[in-house]
Amino acid sequence: MYFNFGTKNNKDMSVAVKKCEYFEDEALLVEEPQAVYQSRRGEKAEDIDFEDLEKTVNVWDKSVKVEENGYYWKDAPFITNGNLQFSNKPIVVELFCGCGGTSLGFEMAGFDIAVGCDIHSPSIDTFKSNHKNVSTILGDVRKVTPKMISGLLGDRQIDVLIGGVPCQGFSLNNRKRHENDERNLLYKEFLRFVKALKPKAILVENVSGMKSTGDFVETIEKDLRAAGNMKVKSKLLFAPDYGVPQSRTRLVFVGVRGEKEFDFTEITKTHGPDTENPYVTVKEAIGDLPSLQSNETATKYKKEPFCEYQKLMRNNIKNNNLTNHKSPNHPKDVIDKIKNTKPGTPIYPKFKQRIRLAWDIQSPTQVSGGIRPQFQFGHPADDRGLTIRERCRIQSFPDDFVVSGGIVQGRVQTGNAVPPLLAKAIALAIKKYL
Numbered sequence: 001m002y003f004n005f006g007t008k009n010n011k012d013m014s015v016a017v018k019k020c021e022y023f024e025d026e027a028l029l030v031e032e033p034q035a036v037y038q039s040r041r042g043e044k045a046e047d048i049d050f051e052d053l054e055k056t057v058n059v060w061d062k063s064v065k066v067e068e069n070g071y072y073w074k075d076a077p078f079i080t081n082g083n084l085q086f087s088n089k090p091i092v093v094e095l096f097c098g099c100g101g102t103s104l105g106f107e108m109a110g111f112d113i114a115v116g117c118d119i120h121s122p123s124i125d126t127f128k129s130n131h132k133n134v135s136t137i138l139g140d141v142r143k144v145t146p147k148m149i150s151g152l153l154g155d156r157q158i159d160v161l162i163g164g165v166p167c168q169g170f171s172l173n174n175r176k177r178h179e180n181d182e183r184n185l186l187y188k189e190f191l192r193f194v195k196a197l198k199p200k201a202i203l204v205e206n207v208s209g210m211k212s213t214g215d216f217v218e219t220i221e222k223d224l225r226a227a228g229n230m231k232v233k234s235k236l237l238f239a240p241d242y243g244v245p246q247s248r249t250r251l252v253f254v255g256v257r258g259e260k261e262f263d264f265t266e267i268t269k270t271h272g273p274d275t276e277n278p279y280v281t282v283k284e285a286i287g288d289l290p291s292l293q294s295n296e297t298a299t300k301y302k303k304e305p306f307c308e309y310q311k312l313m314r315n316n317i318k319n320n321n322l323t324n325h326k327s328p329n330h331p332k333d334v335i336d337k338i339k340n341t342k343p344g345t346p347i348y349p350k351f352k353q354r355i356r357l358a359w360d361i362q363s364p365t366q367v368s369g370g371i372r373p374q375f376q377f378g379h380p381a382d383d384r385g386l387t388i389r390e391r392c393r394i395q396s397f398p399d400d401f402v403v404s405g406g407i408v409q410g411r412v413q414t415g416n417a418v419p420p421l422l423a424k425a426i427a428l429a430i431k432k433y434l
Contacts, residue, residue, distance in 0.1 A: 071121045071409060077139030079148060084114050084133050090159035090434050093117075093149060093197070095141055095190060099126040099403060099413035101395065102162050102205065105423020107131070109431060111160065115152050117144055122405030123413050130401050141189045146196035159434050160427075161199035163190040164418060165206055187220055194227040201430050202228055204253040205418055220253060230255040233262050237422060241269040244396045244419040245280035245309070246363040252426060256433040266429040282380060283359035284309045285393045290322070294384050295329040298322055313393060316400040323402045324388040324410065328375050338378040338385075347378055356380065363394045368415030375411075388414060396421040 089112040094103050097116035100123075107113055116127045117137040124138045135152040137144055165187045187204065194202055202224065217234060224232045232255035239248040254262040271277040284307045290298035300320050305311045330338075341347045344358035356378035357363060367376060375385025386394075388403050388410035396419045397403075403410045 069120060069412065071405075072119045073121055073138045073140070075139070077137050077144050077148065079152070080128065080136045080138075081152065082114075082133050082135035084112065084135070084153075084156070087112055090431065091153070091156055092160045092162060093153075093158050093193075093199075094162040094164070095144075095193060096164045096166060096186070097123070097127055097162075098164060098416045098418075099123045100130055101397065101417035101420050102164055102203070102423040103127070103131060103134075104397070104401065105418070105420040105425075106160070106162070106427040108420060108424040109427035111427060111431075114156070114158075115149055117141060117149070120409075120412065122409040123416075125404035126402070126413055129404060141186065146193050149193070149197065158197050158199040160201045160203060160430060161190075161193060161197060163187070163193075163202070163204045164416075165190060165204060188223070191223055191227040194224065199228070200257050200434050202230070202232075202253070202255040203426065203430065206251045206253075217251070224253060224255050228255050228257070230257045231261040233264065235264045237264075237267065237426075238272075239419050239422045240279045240362050241272050242267075242419075242425040243270050243277070243280060243309070243421045244394075245282060245285035246366060246394050246396075246419065248365045248419065248422075250418065250422065254426070254430060256430070258433070260433060262430070262433060264429075266432060267425050268428070270425070279362055280309050281360055282357050282363055282394075285363070286386075286390045287359065288314075289325060289387075289390060289393070291382055292325070292327040292384065292387065293382060294327055294335055297326040299325070313396075313398050316398060322389065322399065324392065325390075326407065327382070327387055328385045328407055330375075330384060335383050339383040341378060343380045357386075366391060366394055366415050368412045376415075391415075395419045 089110055091114050092103060092106050092111045093115040094100070094113070095117050097103060097118045098120070100113075100116060103113045103116060113131050113134050115135045115137065116124070116131065117139070118124050118127070119138070119140050121138060124136050128134060128136050137148060137152075190204065204220070204224065221232045221234060224230070232253060234251060234253040236249050237252050239246055239250065254264075256262050269275055271279050287307075288301070288303045288305050288310045290300075290302045292298060299322050301314070301317075301322050305314055337347055338356060341356040343356050344361060346352050346355050348354055353364060353367070354376050355364060357380045359380045363377065377386050378384070379386060379390070388407060389399065391411065391414040392399075392401060392403065395414055395417055397414070397417070398420075403413055405413065
């Protein structure tokens with residue numbers, strides 16, 4: 001069971017409570033959550049009748065509105081001016097940017113990132129710290145205007161407008177998934193900016209579950225064509241084909257102006273069948289990172305990289321400094337649960353996607369985990385959940401990419417992100433049409 005208690009810095013903070021025992025939200029893993037409850041300010045766990053709540057509220061009931069992350073910015077959009085340097089590189093603006101996986105991939109492909117916009121405060125902190133010259137808008141996109149963005153660009157024209165539209169309502173990993181989820185219609189906000197800003201190309205990314213949820217794919221393609229006066233196509237892309245050590249499939253919409261229609265075969269596969277490289281495994285992804293037990297931290301590497309993927313991830317590291325490699329603080333029963341789970345099998349029978357990873361496989365799809373994300377995967381050899389650095393590796397974020405916000409909000413960011421190596425492959429193909 002999950003409950004909200006107390007305040008910190010004038011913000012409601014989430015903690016998890018199992019009956020009347022208290023653990024930090026980073027530490028507790030509940031096998032079968034049954035209820036969601038917003039406490040009154042100052043209310044204590046021991047004052048609540050848990051059994052009564054279990055009878056009255058079902059967290060999986062689709063009629064119950066999904067809780068929002070407590071770090072969402074509800075005030076007027078907060079704008080931070082960057083210092084975009086003049087160059088001949090194409091300009092990118094990203095809405096629903098999250099921590100910036102797509103933008104990082106475009107940067108790798110030779111684009112300049114001008115503006116990132118998102119409602120999640122820790123994501124914007126991460127975005128800013130990893131894109132030094134970027135301008136950011138923290139706020140609900142429904143309150144953001146195209147003029148706010150054009151004002152940050154000066155005289156420069158947008159080449160590519162990206163939208164990682166919220167996907168929880170479509171996600172196959174969401175047990176409350178349904179086509180009437182209000183988050184499914186946020187793509188209409190993206191259309192406003194396409195019409196006003198007139199980019200040369202657009203990229204919209206979402207989960208594969210959209211394909212089987214109503215007629216959203218056809219509707220979005222039609223709406224994007226009309227908004228941008230461009231040809232729009234969509235396709236499912238499999239992340240391991242582009243060097244990502246994770247069995248993650250994403251639905252990608254690409255629109256371009258002009259006579260040509262985007263050809264998805266120009267997105268070059270680098271790994272898997274018909275290439276010279278096998279898919280990257282979990283061991284290749286994280287096997288060089290220091291071993292940790294529960295609630296331990298490592299700030300230096302202890303091993304040399306032993307494969308090309310690890311060398312790529314550590315390419316820009318200086319002074320052997322390792323960041324974001326802190327393990328979750330688990331209760332003993334959770335440690336024992338992971339210890340007794342065979343690698344490659346579910347830790348909790350009713351949650352099949354939450355497995356203990358095995359060294360010789362690709363990770364299953366990494367997800368954000370909801371409003372109070374618990375650990376999703378167990379480490380193959382250590383009896384614990386993954387660190388944020390390990391989650392970054394599984395998403396193909398290099399080790400010089402530092403995630404802000406702590407373990408819990410780090411899970412949100414890494415779970416929602418587009419793998420940078422996948423985004424890089426898409427960006428290289430789009431570049432040919434500009």
